[in-house]
Amino acid sequence: MHHGPAVKLEADKAAARKARLGVILFIVYALIYAGFVAIGLTNPDLLAIHVIGKQNLAIVYGFGLIILAMVMGFIYNIICTRYENAANKKMEDRT
Numbered sequence: 001m002h003h004g005p006a007v008k009l010e011a012d013k014a015a016a017r018k019a020r021l022g023v024i025l026f027i028v029y030a031l032i033y034a035g036f037v038a039i040g041l042t043n044p045d046l047l048a049i050h051v052i053g054k055q056n057l058a059i060v061y062g063f064g065l066i067i068l069a070m071v072m073g074f075i076y077n078i079i080c081t082r083y084e085n086a087a088n089k090k091m092e093d094r095t
Contacts, residue, residue: 013087018080025072032068036061 012018039046039057047058 012084013091014080014083017083021076021079021083025076029065029069029072033065036065 039061047056047061049057051057051060
């Protein structure tokens with residue numbers, strides 16, 4: 001037995017705004033990551049400095065990057081949901 005989709009998929013009216021937001025967040029993350037790489041290339045001894053307890057900068061920065069990626073994912077989801085809701089509300093108001 002084969003069945004169709006559970007919901008009717010329509011055009012994404014917020015796609016352009018969501019794509020722009022995604023690019024902006026990617027650039028922000030890439031710049032912060034590039035800082036990590038730059039430190040590793042230009043001054044690797046700096047990454048060995050203990051910054052929090054007995055954890056060195058490399059560990060703290062690395063975990064910070066992972067946490068930042070997750071937080072940015074949540075932010076992206078929240079903002080995109082608002083974009084979609086606003087776009088759908090505009091369409092409902094027109095009908």
